[in-house]
Amino acid sequence: MRLVLCGIVCSFVIANVVTAEDPKESDYYPITTFEVPEGVVLEASSFQLLSDNQLAVASRRGEIWIVTDPFAKEVNASQFKRFAHGLHEVLSMAERDGWLYVVQRCDVSRLRDSNEDGKADEFEVVCDDWEISGDYHEYAFGSKFDREGNLWITLCLTGSFSSEVPYRGWCVRVTPDGKMIPTTSGIRSPGGMGANAAGDIFYTDNQGPWNGTSGLKHLIPGKFVGHPGGFEWYKLAENVMGPRPTEPESGSRFVVEAEKIPEYEPPAVLFPYKKMGQSASGIACDLSQGRFGPFEGQLFVGDQTFSTVMRVVLEEVDGHYQGCCIPFLEGFDSGTLGVELSSHGVMFVGGTNRGWGSRGKSPFAVERVDWTGEVPFEILSMNALSDGFELTFTQPVDATTASDPESYSLETYTYIFQSSYGSPEVDQTLPVIQSVIVSDDGMSARLKIEGLQRGHVHELKSSGVRSAEGLPLLHSEAYYTLNFIPAE
Template sequence: MKYFISSLLLLTLAMSSIASPKGYSIQTIETPPNVLFHITGLDTDKDGNMYCATRYGDVWVYKNKTWHKFAEGLHEPCGLVLDDDGSIVVTQKPEMTRLIDSNNDGKADLYIPLTREFKFHNNYHEFNFGGVKDNDGNYIGTLGTAAGPTAKGLKLSAMASLGDWRGWAYKVSPEGKFTPIASGLRSPAGLGRNPAGEIFYTDNQGDYVATSTMHQILPGKFYGHPISLQDRDDFTPEKLKKMTDEEFDKLRTLPVVYIPQEEVANSPGNPEWIDSSGKFGPFKDQFFVGDQTRSNIFRVTLQKVKGRYQGCVIDFISGLQCGNIRLKFDKNGDLWSGQTSRGWTARGTKTFGLQKVVWDKKTIPFEILDVKLTKSGFTVQFTEKIDEKSIDQSKISRWWYEYSRKYGAPKSDLEDINASSVKLATDGKTLTIECPLVKEKVYCLDFSGISNSKGEKLGNTKAYYTIVNLLD
């Protein structure tokens, strides 16, 4: 009965919230026949060839519309990055591994461990995520915590750890030197970087994660899940058991954005940066993120306020065939989606696959382009000119999320607020909104009533801005 109700709920939500921006289509790539092609790692080379790691332990290459297997026998890899020398670095559960084709026959014959400094304790949830390099050439990974009845070690809530850097972000030099970077990660399913080389990760809702989040990885920071603190010299398991959630809260660094549960995402994957080339339409200098449960892709725009990032979440496209755990732009600007269900429910009807989102290179969809905080409210950019008569239909609400060891949390202190002023700029595409501002709030700007000059409604009507700091 529980499964039936969950499936019915997902079907109802899927039917009521399809995002389909004009000018963008979803194309399905045929995967190798009779292969459980659950994609958990995705990268491309300069020629546009696509490299896919599957959770069943293979690495495949898609070249000239033909598949060939490059490697096999890996232990549930969850990240893949193509290196400058043509080798491939994968993050599999027990280690980070370099794959080399030394005789140029198209198959890896050298599987060289880069690091085993962390430990894998044979728990299904101890994933090792990867797929990015920093500006110094280090490979970045994130380690999931243990879950379920077989989870062993310190357990403060739903997740457990025997230590050994579970719940940490780490880097590995090309020579294999392992360095832990930051703690407090729960289920950090996706990594991405911007052109400046700054690294970001997403975390999935659960204990100490009220709703899914995106963080910037910075040295020494603690992002909220306390199970990982046992690996720091200033904490012990005994000390952690005595600490309260209020004490942990004082230590944590708040996320770049909160991602509203069900409204936007449930289980986000890697953030994939779009540059300013215009190959993917009007969107530039922001992240695209896929979600496993909702089978959709959403956007995250960034703003640096008082020395740290915060930003806005806007849905983009839904209706993909499966959960989107990995995204990658190719040389043409097409957005590829590596997909898996891994046994978890997703809105898409398939259990695995590969698709790509393609722009027709001419149609500009009517969308919220970006939202930025001002000293007295927000500026909102749209992709097309809007009808000035419709701007009074804007609605604003705000809330926050409780930090606790409970599994997820609803919106706290939810309230509707009124804008004192809404003005349209001379370009016809920019709204200036003045409204009461409070830090540590998520603001939902609802433009359901707004239309463009042709009378068309927005493809996605809501923007969710997370205020951590206010502008002076």
């Protein structure tokens, strides 16, 4: 008999059978809810950890609050002070040279506190070269500064289908001197933006026309990411983007249209609808050098409807990003919107239900996720091979269960690429897991599979796999979007 310590839960293991309560998410990543000042509706849309280790929190309602000592065991209302108000739906922030840059619905502005009284007293418009009509859909999300000092902005379509407002349905870049550069077309309804460890910019787009389900998309200058509703604005951007692409064929499939339209970059990762969420949101990359656990370099992506954060593992195949999504953490108090991961290894999560509803019952929330220091037994990554997938784990596996094909189940499906709203899962297949080879150190397993399907989500469940200590996986599901099958 062995005593296995997993956070605060103890499991007695006899012959690889867990006889006490299995570990749970909160044993590794507990959530702390901040106490917001009474009467304040703080629909936390984004965060910026400032150079003095105070935390700026933006509200969808146009306010910015500063939180002192956001790493304290408990954060109460007295630690909040309003820094600015009267802004227009701030959804992103970044700091540079003493200025706080904000992406609001109508522009990029910057503000600062010049007399050091804790309130912004200088406001400057950096760029307002796109337009708004007053339609409630016209969200504007921004990135942090890229390596050239640019901010990337995704501009939601006026409605789900088209737009008559310049540059709605586009990604643009704003340079350090305030110039706007049209960058990528095909945006529908973004929910957040962020860079991966290599500095490449991604955004989440949500289910609707030309989006069978929500997904993570790579923003590449000159490319088109799927929704032709903003094609009108090529007439303003031809000197940068060239002529408008061919419009995709409604009713087709992502990879079929990618073969026909050179400019089209299909989603890097699809989030299966009502399995991984319904409204993908903020993005944060773990660059904490292990301070947040074993997930260094991976992306964390929120979902507003499910009030969750998931993990995304990316790789490049044939010059394109693709990869898998894996559940990470549920139970946030409101619908997840803003997500930020500091170099300290601390995640800040903001929430709103905005009237749409969410699993989290509170109308808004400001929360923090800390790592306890205990490593959960998880699928660390899922990588494509020419004849299957390789799984790596956060802890050594039990070779008997992990090498048994019966410990796994696999199905595939895709979504219709169409102009109407959303799509069911279609073209389902059941590939055969022929064999599983576990590495000598027990940290990986190679699954040889007959029937890989290009362009499909491969939904893998590893419910029978146990760790060397007899524990089940904290999350047994992984969903890999196989746009390209690697060469042998």
